[in-house]
Amino acid sequence: MNATESFIRFRPADEARDAARAPLVDLRDIHLAFGDNAVLQGIDLQVRRGEAVSIIGPSGSGKSTILRCITGLLRPQSGQIHVSGTRVDELRTESQLIALRKRVGFVFQQYNLFPHLTVLQNLTIAPTLAGGVSQADAEREARVLLQRVRLDHKENAYPGELSGGQQQRVAIARALAMRPELILFDEVTSALDPETVGEVLTVIRELVSDGMTCVLVTHEMRFAHEVSDSVYFTEAGRIVEHGPSAQVFEHPRSDRTREFLQRALGSHSSNTHARTQGIEAPLHFHQLQFAL
C-alpha cells in the first residue's frame, strides 16, 4: 500500500477477510465502578473493521464510560479490552497509551481545539510532534482533510472565529490527521446549535460510507438508525439489546429498548434528512485521492 492509499484508508480485500475473523475492538465482560457506583456491569461489545457501531441508551447508562475504556482513559476493574491486537486493559506506561491513542481517534462534545493556533496548525501539530510526519507532508494532508470537511477556506482562521459546527468539523479532521484505525464519537453534536448539527452529521455519514470504523455515542436516533451496522442499547451499565440497526430500531426485542426509542424518537424533533442539508454536495475520499 503506498502512502496515498494508506492515507485514504481504503480497505483491501485481504484486510477485509482478516476483519471477518477478528474484531478490531473486542470488549469482554467489562466491569468498572466509581467507588460503590457500579457503572459497567459485564459489557461485551465488538466492532469489526469498517463497521459503524452505535451505543444508545438513557443518560448515565455508561455509554461514554465504554468509549473511555476503549481508548485507555479509564481502566476497568475486570474484563478484557482488545483494540487491534493490543490488550488495552493491560497497558501501563504513558508511552503505551500514547501509542494507542495515535490509532484511536476520539472526538468529544467539546471540540478542545488549541485557541491560539490556526485551523491548519491545529491539524498539523500532533502529526508533526507525535506522529513523526514532516511539516510539509502534515500540511499537505491537513489541506486534503480540510477539503474533506469543507473547511479548506478556513485554514488560516482561529477556532474562535468559527461556528460550533465548523469547530467540530475541524476536530474531526484533526482526529483523521493521525490516520486512526477507528474513531470514537462521543455526543459530538450535543453542544451544537440545531442548524449546524446537520453539517457535522454529513461529515460522519461520509466517513462511515467510506469505510472508516466508527463507534458513535449519540442522542441523534434517526442518524444512528441510518448509519449504523449494529447498535448496542445500554441501561444501568448493561447491554440490554444488541443487533443490526434495522432490527434494534424497527423490531426491538426488549420492552426497555422499545420504550426508550419511542420516547427518544417521539420527543426528538430532528429530521436527519432535513438536518443534513447544511453543507454542499458530498465529497468522498476516493475523489480526494486525486488531490494528493
Ligand SMILES: Nc1ncnc2c1ncn2[C@@H]1O[C@H](COP(=O)(O)OP(=O)(O)OP(=O)(O)O)[C@@H](O)[C@H]1O
Ligand atoms: N469520573 C467519574 N467519576 C465518578 N463517576 C463517574 C465518572 N464518570 C462517569 N461517572 C458516572 O458513571 C455513570 C455513567 O456515566 P456515563 O457518562 O458513562 O453515562 P452516559 O450513558 O454516557 O450518559 P450521558 O448520556 O448522560 O452522557 C454515571 O452515573 C456517572 O455519574
